[in-house]
Amino acid sequence: MVAVKLSPRLKALAENISPGSVVADIGTDHALLPIYLVENDICKEVYACDIGDGPIDRARSFIRKKLGEESDKITLMKCNGLDGVPEHCDTIVIAGMGGELISDILSRGYGKRKAKLILQPMTSIEKLRRYLYENDFHIVDERIVKEMEHRYYSVIIAESGSQDYDRIDIYASKPLREKHDEVSLNFIEKIYRLQREKIRGMRTSRLTKEEELRYETAVFKDLESYLEDEKKI
C-alpha cells in the first residue's frame, strides 16, 4: 500500500506533533493527517473529527484502505468542533478553516482543557491571534509555510495561559518576527503592503472614523519599523 504523502502545509502540522501524543484532528476531511500519524508510528491514538457526513464517509473508507488492521488506532467522530472530544487528547489540530471559525470552535469547546493547539487558519489570521491573546492562550510558535509561488500558510502553536502582547503581535506574532528567515519576512512584508492599501482606502472613504485610521496607521508604522530594522524595506 502506498503511504500517505502530505502537502508542505499538512507536513508542517505533523512536524509539531510529539511522538506518543493523543491527537484530535478537528475538521479532518479525508483524515490524511491522522492516517499519516499512525502510518509513521508517531501516534497510537488519534481522533479524526468532522461535522459533515460526506467527510466522515470519505475518511472511513480512506482509513480502512490505507491502514487495514491498524484502522482501530483512529476513532472517527462526527461532531461540531470539540463537542464530545475526549479530554485526554493532549494535542488538538484545527486546520484548513477560517480564523473566525477556529476561534468559535475554541470558545465553545476548549473549556478547561490544557491541550496544545496546532492551528492553521486560511483567513482572518489577525482575528485568530487576537482571540488567542484575549482569551488566556499564548502563542508559543508560529511559522509560515509556502506552497507554490505565492501561497503562504500560517501554522500557529498555542497553549493555555495568558501572555502580554503588543499591537504588532496581532499582525505578526513575536515568534514569527523572531524567525528572521526569508519566508517569514516575505509574509510580514505582504501584511505590511496590505495594511498600506487598507489605509489608502480608509483615507478616501467618508465613512472612516478618525480613531480607526489612527490605529491602522500605527499598525502600519509598527510593521514598517520592524521591516526597516530587518533591512527588508
Ligand SMILES: C[S@@+](CC[C@H](N)C(=O)[O-])C[C@H]1O[C@@H](n2cnc3c(N)ncnc32)[C@H](O)[C@@H]1O
Ligand atoms: C477545508 S477542510 C480542511 C481539511 C484538513 N483539516 C486540512 O487542513 O486540509 C475543512 C473541514 O472542516 C470541517 N468542518 C467545518 N466546520 C466544522 C466544525 N464546526 N466542526 C468540525 N468540522 C468542521 C468541514 O466539514 C471540512 O471537512
